Amino acid sequence: MDAAATLFRLAALNSDYAACIDADRLEDWPDFFVEACVYKITTADNLRHGYAAGVIYADSQAMLRDRVAALRQANIYERQSYRHIVGMPRVTEEAAGAIVAETPFLVVRTMRDGQMDIFAVGRYLDRVVTTAGGALRFAERIVACDSPRFDTLLAIPL
Amino acid sequence: MASATVDQQAETIGTPWAPGLTRVPYRVYQDPAILQAEQKRIFEGPAWHFLCLEADIPHQGDYRASFVGGMPVIAVRGEAGAIHAFENRCAHRGALIAFEDAGSVKEFTCAYHAWRYDLRGNLCSIAFQRGVGGKGGMPAAFQMQDHGPRKLRTATIGGLVFGSLADDPPPLADYLGPDIAARIRRVLHKPVEVIGRFVQPLPNNWKLYAENVKDTYHASLLHLFFTTFRITRFSQAGGVTVSADGAHHASATIAKLEAHDSVYKDEALRSDSEFRLHDPSLLDAVDEFGDSIQLQILTVFPTLVLQQVHNCLAVRQIVPRGVDAMDLHWTYIGFADDTKAMRTRRLKQANLVGPAGYVSMEDGCIGGFVQRGIAAADDALSVIEMGGATAESQPTRATETAVRGFWQTYRAYMGL
Numbered sequence: 111m112d113a114a115a116t117l118f119r120l121a122a123l124n125s126d127y128a129a130c131i132d133a134d135r136l137e138d139w140p141d142f143f144v145e146a147c148v149y150k151i152t153t154a155d156n157l158r159h160g161y162a163a164g165v166i167y168a169d170s171q172a173m174l175r176d177r178v179a180a181l182r183q184a185n186i187y188e189r190q191s192y193r194h195i196v197g198m199p200r201v202t203e204e205a206a207g208a209i210v211a212e213t214p215f216l217v218v219r220t221m222r223d224g225q226m227d228i229f230a231v232g233r234y235l236d237r238v239v240t241t242a243g244g245a246l247r248f249a250e251r252i253v254a255c256d257s258p259r260f261d262t263l264l265a266i267p268l
Numbered sequence: 269m270a271s272a273t274v275d276q277q278a279e280t281i282g283t284p285w286a287p288g289l290t291r292v293p294y295r296v297y298q299d300p301a302i303l304q305a306e307q308k309r310i311f312e313g314p315a316w317h318f319l320c321l322e323a324d325i326p327h328q329g330d331y332r333a334s335f336v337g338g339m340p341v342i343a344v345r346g347e348a349g350a351i352h353a354f355e356n357r358c359a360h361r362g363a364l365i366a367f368e369d370a371g372s373v374k375e376f377t378c379a380y381h382a383w384r385y386d387l388r389g390n391l392c393s394i395a396f397q398r399g400v401g402g403k404g405g406m407p408a409a410f411q412m413q414d415h416g417p418r419k420l421r422t423a424t425i426g427g428l429v430f431g432s433l434a435d436d437p438p439p440l441a442d443y444l445g446p447d448i449a450a451r452i453r454r455v456l457h458k459p460v461e462v463i464g465r466f467v468q469p470l471p472n473n474w475k476l477y478a479e480n481v482k483d484t485y486h487a488s489l490l491h492l493f494f495t496t497f498r499i500t501r502f503s504q505a506g507g508v509t510v511s512a513d514g515a516h517h518a519s520a521t522i523a524k525l526e527a528h529d530s531v532y533k534d535e536a537l538r539s540d541s542e543f544r545l546h547d548p549s550l551l552d553a554v555d556e557f558g559d560s561i562q563l564q565i566l567t568v569f570p571t572l573v574l575q576q577v578h579n580c581l582a583v584r585q586i587v588p589r590g591v592d593a594m595d596l597h598w599t600y601i602g603f604a605d606d607t608k609a610m611r612t613r614r615l616k617q618a619n620l621v622g623p624a625g626y627v628s629m630e631d632g633c634i635g636g637f638v639q640r641g642i643a644a645a646d647d648a649l650s651v652i653e654m655g656g657a658t659a660e661s662q663p664t665r666a667t668e669t670a671v672r673g674f675w676q677t678y679r680a681y682m683g684l
Contacts, residue, residue, distance in 0.1 A: 151624065152464070153465075153466065155465065156464050156465065159462075161462060161463050161464040161465065161600075162463055162464065162611065162615055163463045163464025163600040163614070163615055163618050164464065164615070164618065165466055165618075165622045165623050165624040165625075166619060166624045167615045167616060167618055167619060168619070169612075169616070170547050170549075172546035172547035173546070173547045173549075173550065173616075173619075175546045175547075176545050176546050176547055176550065177619075179546075180493055180626050183492070184492040184493045184626065185492070185493065185626065185629050185630065186490065186492075186629075186630045186633070186634075187629060187630070187632075187633055188633060258465060258466060258467050259466075259467045259468070259469055259595075260466060260467070260468055260469075260622075260623035260624070261468075261469050262468070262469065262470060262471060262623075262632045262633055262636065263468075263623050263624065263629045263630075263632035263633055264623045264624040264629075265624070265629060
């Protein structure tokens with residue numbers, strides 16, 4: 111795949127991913143990942159210090175399905191929505207069928223009552239693979255938030 | 269003068285509060301004068317406050333910035349393993365002495381005018397003290413030893429560093445009492461490592477969170493995730509240990525499950541769903557303390573929470589940020605000798621707690637629901653009567669005994 115095509119396909123993947131979350135189609139969200147994936151939400155500080163814990167840590171697509179099921183069936187939180195603004199992917203490595211890329215993001219959270227806040231800003235640190243069917247999927251997505259602060263609660267994934 | 273004014277206000281405000289532990293006027297969560305009085309009477313009073321972990325400051329010169337109520341403080345490792353703590357405020361013009369969260373220094377230098385402090389918090393040099401070219405400088409009579417940030421006494425247990433601003437606080441062991449000290453040592457029995465940090469700003473008065481953590485009654489009702497996966501149920505063994513003075517608590521849940529668990533069905537509560545995990549490895553817990561206690565939530569008055577949720581260990585520090593705001597500082601820990609499998613287990617189980625926790629997510633918003641609900645209810649009273657009117661240890665978690673313990677201690681400190 112040439113560089114421009116890679117970039118285009120990554121950007122399309124990211125915009126599909128963002129639209130899925132922002133449109134509250136969370137049941138489809140795990141499908142952006144391969145089955146043996148890593149999804150983690152952490153902070154730039156934790157990565158800098160080598161701290162492994164995240165506010166969300168999943169090492170399987172099934173865990174992501176559980177996350178969605180919990181949000182739908184178990185957890186209590188005020189109605190809210192996200193708007194992801196996702197920047198241009200920056201490919202840092204492309205080898206052995208995997209694309210390593212980092213992509214800046216900004217998420218504005220709008221609460222039930224109309225209150226809007228910049229909820230999270232940071233980088234997606236991704237390892238993207240091509241499935242047998244030719245689709246791009248995340249083998250790893252580390253959501254590295256610039257701030258160590260998570261206001262009130264983080265229900266919807268980033 | 270300022271503190272006299274605060275005292276008068278607090279007394280005036282406190283007058284209508286009838287004795288007892290089962291009613292709390294909502295004004296205590298909303299009145300700026302109460303918050304001011306708390307700083308003087310609790311945070312700068314004869315209590316011990318969690319500052320950091322010993323693991324945060326292993327070597328001489330390592331420091332960590334922390335808070336005692338609204339007061340910024342520095343905890344630092346001094347000579348021969350000693351731990352010092354002092355107010356993070358330059359004696360000159362009041363600037364922060366350290367403005368990073370942590371670091372390692374030989375001495376502290378205030379950025380504003382380069383006044384320097386040793387690791388004990390003693391002012392040890394003043395830039396241009398003798399002036400320049402014989403002009404300017406400090407008066408000859410100025411004595412550095414008469415100036416410096418307020419110092420805290422420090423004490424440790426199980427690698428937790430506590431500080432007190434009181435001249436003569438009780439020994440930490442007496443402050444905690446034997447039962448709570450034993451419950452701390454149960455978890456923190458060998459060297460720990462930090463594995464992650466997060467800050468969770470909450471839109472509520474700090475006391476609403478302090479109560480929430482001591483409120484074993486809500487745990488199985490607000491948090492569906494726990495009950496559904498039988499991580500805690502009223503019908504399991506467990507109970508609440510409250511220190512003799514009511515200040516501190518430890519709740520425990522024993523792993524034993526009952527074969528026919530009908531409590532939730534009988535009460536027609538929403539908690540008893542058939543919800544099951546696709547990937548149950550989340551709950552692949554091991555009994556690492558060898559006593560079958562799956563959950564232990566422990567508080568040290570006023571602002572420390574020590575958490576063992578299966579194999580997810582963390583300390584949480586409550587930092588007040590105004591009458592209707594606080595920060596919860598989460599520090600996730602593991603043991604230094606963890607196997608890789610155990611460390612992975614801790615990372616997975618961290619999904620249960622924190623800002624995105626399957627279990628504690630609701631605790632993030634519930635205090636805000638109260639704060640908003642009581643906006644026009646200064647004179648109304650909350651009802652805290654589950655399990656009686658006193659604050660002793662009880663062999664059940666269907667009780668608010670530890671919450672009453674908080675208020676027993678709070679009222680004693682506050683004179684309210």
